[in-house]
Amino acid sequence: MQSPIGSAKYLSREMFEAEQAHLFRKYWIFVGMKQLLNARYAFISRQIAGEEIVVQNVDGELIAYRNVCPHKQLKIQSEKYGKRPMICRFHGWVFEKSGKPKVIPHYDELYRLTGQSLERMCLKMYSVKAIGNFVFVNLADTPIEINEQFSSEVICFLEELSPCLDDEIAYTSVEYKSNWKLGMEIIQDGNHIQFLHARTLSKLREMPSVRAGAPFKQYSEEEARIGGSEVSLKALSVIGHSPQRVDQFSWFEHVQHFDKISGYLDVVLFPNTHIISATEGRSFSIEYYHPLSEDQTEVEIQTFLAKRRSSEIDKQVPVILLAHFRDRTAVFAEDVEALESVATGMSVGVDTEFGIHEDSNYRTRYWFSKFASEHGV
Ligand code: FES
Ligand SMILES: [Fe+2]
Numbered sequence: 001m002q003s004p005i006g007s008a009k010y011l012s013r014e015m016f017e018a019e020q021a022h023l024f025r026k027y028w029i030f031v032g033m034k035q036l037l038n039a040r041y042a043f044i045s046r047q048i049a050g051e052e053i054v055v056q057n058v059d060g061e062l063i064a065y066r067n068v069c070p071h072k073q074l075k076i077q078s079e080k081y082g083k084r085p086m087i088c089r090f091h092g093w094v095f096e097k098s099g100k101p102k103v104i105p106h107y108d109e110l111y112r113l114t115g116q117s118l119e120r121m122c123l124k125m126y127s128v129k130a131i132g133n134f135v136f137v138n139l140a141d142t143p144i145e146i147n148e149q150f151s152s153e154v155i156c157f158l159e160e161l162s163p164c165l166d167d168e169i170a171y172t173s174v175e176y177k178s179n180w181k182l183g184m185e186i187i188q189d190g191n192h193i194q195f196l197h198a199r200t201l202s203k204l205r206e207m208p209s210v211r212a213g214a215p216f217k218q219y220s221e222e223e224a225r226i227g228g229s230e231v232s233l234k235a236l237s238v239i240g241h242s243p244q245r246v247d248q249f250s251w252f253e254h255v256q257h258f259d260k261i262s263g264y265l266d267v268v269l270f271p272n273t274h275i276i277s278a279t280e281g282r283s284f285s286i287e288y289y290h291p292l293s294e295d296q297t298e299v300e301i302q303t304f305l306a307k308r309r310s311s312e313i314d315k316q317v318p319v320i321l322l323a324h325f326r327d328r329t330a331v332f333a334e335d336v337e338a339l340e341s342v343a344t345g346m347s348v349g350v351d352t353e354f355g356i357h358e359d360s361n362y363r364t365r366y367w368f369s370k371f372a373s374e375h376g377v
Helices: 011-024 107-111 116-121 152-164 180-187 190-196 221-226 250-252 317-347 356-374
Strands: 029-035 044-048 051-058 061-066 081-083 101-103 125-131 134-138 170-176 238-243 262-269 273-277 283-293 296-305
Touching: 029 051, 029 283, 029 296, 044 125, 051 134, 061 190, 081 170, 107 170, 107 283, 152 238, 152 262, 170 317, 180 262, 180 283, 180 296, 180 317, 180 356, 190 317, 283 317, 296 317
Parallel strands: none
Antiparallel strands: 029 134, 044 051, 044 081, 051 061, 061 125, 125 134, 170 296, 238 262, 262 273, 273 283, 283 296
């Protein structure tokens, strides 16, 4: 069945701009794990919809600010992760919790700003919410409720998973030339593993089966054009388990086992986050797809173990993480090669055909076809 949205439109500059304005500025976007924000002055900085954002621990509270100094627009926190107060590196201004400048060095000699100027020097703040340890930011002035975006099943899953995750995280990021949505699609295409990942993942994974009770529903062109309501926003975030053989490692006995996972875990948090466990809940990866343009994506990959049972494996953790990390990035490199090639193929206007096991890809594209017509793409 043919894609409900044409390739040219799906990957276009107009679509990218509509996504930035009406998707990334409207919905809750995952920014990172709370474990990394527990310490005083800990922060995570991100770019969302072209805007620099920092989520900062201020007196134990998580606050999201625009990460741009209102004086001369320097990025205040220049690292992705770190621990430092909101002090601008350019002229040393210090910002208080409300976002106002608290200290302006040499104020009397060099600045003497009027009351109105000082008012304008306040950092803009955004909404932050955590589901368990998963921290999200919303850039809208009046954000939707987070439970309008994620089903109670997904929220419960993240809440239950959170206390089982360890505090030590390894991360890296990779840039590649393809549209971010294609990266989110490949996650839900279980049949590429035995072929594309023949040298890596396929040793463990089994053939996907078509999920019982999820028959393929093809939406009519008319439904796509007028924007039917059959595909709800919540249906785009999915918890998927697929059969696999799990290699047994000696370190398994030293970490807790999140036993709500059977087989390989793939969780899609719409729009741009993917959670994976290839060890049935003893270790995890989170991938965050950041659209840089319509044909350029940056992915951050984080890996971590389940909570340690004892300090006995403290010394081994970096080595285990490194091995885990190496495996995950090898798999990801295979995906990237395919994603770049697919993006090139689609750019000549060839439209995708979907078979019955690709219903989740079809549903997502249907949702985007509706999104495109709503926003005049
Ligand atoms: S630019 Fe930040 S203090 Fe001047
Ligand atoms: Fe893959």
